[in-house]
Amino acid sequence: MTGGPNQNGETSGPVADPLMESRGAALGMVLDGSLSQGVEVRLDPSASVEEIKVGAFVTIRGDNNNFFGVVTDVSLGTTDPRLKHTPPPVDNPFIAQVMSGTVAYGTISVLPNLIMPAVMGDDQQGPSAAKTIPPHFSRAYVASQRDVEAVFGKEDQRHFWIGSPLDMEHKLCVDLDEMVKRSIGVFGKSGTGKTFLTRLLLVGILQQGQASTLIFDMHSEYGWGAADPENNRFAKGLKQLFPAQVSTFTLDEDSSRRRQSPFDEVVRIGYGEIEPEDIEMLRETLNLSEVAASAAFNLQQKFGQRQWMSKFLALDGRDSIFEMANEIQVQPNALASLYNRLNRLKRFDFLVESAGQDAANRVVEHLDQGRHVVLEFGKYGRDLTAYMLVSNLLTRRIHNQYVDRKEEAEGGQGRDPRPLVIVIEEAHKFLSQSVASHTIFGTIARELRKYNVTLMVIDQRPSGIDSEVMSQVGTRLTCLLDNERDIEAVLEGTPGSRQLRTVLARLEPKQQALIFGHALPMPVVIHTREYGSTDSYEQLSRSAAGWTPPAPGEAMETQKERLDREISELFPEDG
DSSP: BBBBBBBBBBOEEEEHHHHHHHHOOOEEEEEEEETEEEEEEOOTSSOOOOOOOEEEEEEEESSSOEEEEEEEEEEEEHHHEEEEEEEEOOOHHHHHHHHTTTEEEEEEEEEEEEOSSSSSTTTTSSOOOOSOOOOOTOOEOOOHHHHHHHHHHHSSEEEEEEEEEOOOOEEEEEEEHHHHEEEEEOOOOTTSSSHHHHHHHHHHHHHHHOOOEEEEESSSOSSEEEEEETEEEEEEEHHHOOTTTTTEESSSSHHHHTOOOOOOOOOOGGGGGGGGHHHTTTTHTOOOOOOOHHHHHHHHHHTTTTHHHHHTTTTHEEEEEEEHHHTTTTTTTHHHHHHHHHHHHHGGEESSSSSSSHHHHHHHHHHHTTOOEEEOOGGGOHHHHHHHHHHHHHHHHHHHHHHHHHHHTTTTOOOOOOOEEEESSHHHHSSTTTHHHHHHHHHHHHHTTTEEEEEEEEEOOOSOOOOHHHHHHHEEEEEOOOOHHHHHHHHHHOOTHHHHHHHHHOOOOOOOOOEETTTSSEOOOOOOOOOSSHHHHHHHHHHOTTTTOOTTGGGGHHHHHHHHHHHHHHHHOOO
């Protein structure tokens, strides 16, 4: 069969089989395995074991199903055990060639994650979880572009291009709609690219426009930009890429000016905004005993929610503190310890007796306008006490507003608040087993998306995060981890965790990540797309073809409201 004329009017050659076009290079055939452990594929003599890496995608053509899986191990085998003790004279090229692929061969372990749709490209029937395995002698192939798109989708309003599969140039996308429905985790040891991976995710959320973000920017890396010493360049932040959609708040305006980082708001927090729950969360960083931390609740009961800290710090001398201890029935030494530790907070210039503007309300106002908010900490980012205090305090008050709005909407008195993703670093400090129940972040994680608020947690010590909280993290993006406890924590409760452990341990130290969870149909290892060059900035700030990101405030419009508006524009009322 021949094709029609080409652009030059010449007749083309035979038309290729569409099925063959969809296949990648042949690898070998299935000879062994199980659903839980994966299948063993014996490589063809033409397939080089050196070119196949853990994490690569493979398709397997069974009798009735097409399977899509990932390579979890690469090994060597032989049909003659004597070769291990008496190797042949492989300096003879002919002998080596004859034995390779026959007596001696390569093997790959493949975990078949998905069953592909019967018709490639069928949007109505996507991939489904594999509940069986291909039979003996099924052929295995390198996954093609068409395979990858059938599984992960094409770049569009819903799907964001985050990187490429290992040793492939195909675009691999995450489903942003699914990702923001539950909390997100970005993990990896120091220096493995967590910050750049987080920036990419935030760019995707910004482009999609269906959620706002509040970023507690510990090291001032996400707002205007930050140095990239690895590549000897300056990496642009979200404010430079999306100036109309991002608002920058700062705790340290001097630092912002020195870095030439423009800001929209300066944050000041009054003593009256600090609650005993905030102090209880800071027990470890303030070196407070449980008794001393709980004394804050006694003080609140005596002086009131807005006055307890100011009046307590106004006490003068040890005698006054001991007298107060007797009055509120607290151990004197414990109250004295609390007094000394709270006095240390006065070193934070952003803490004032009375703040002129309510920082939490200002953040919410910007979020209501459809903007994304980055709070830069400046010099205070080096102090974990400051970071935890401000993040917990503001999040608690913002979350309270979202709860009220959600309940009003359910009662028909208002509109659902726009979904909000709150980004925190050093997450194990907020979400450890000892403090998770005392922080608003633990509450948000357990609520899932009940009040339209989720988390994006960034951490190099995932083993320090409470296991219950970790179980609520819907999508996990993990760079290299070398601590066994951290690896176990990230993979706990994940199907195929034994095989994924092998994959995770073999990640490159830069620009590679294992991604799994709600945003993808199966676990995948990616080489992250570039962030930092002129071309990358142009791509990242440009929306995917066929759609336009919402302008500030526009994303607050519901689907019904948008439909009503479009109808009214098409059929305006007379007169």
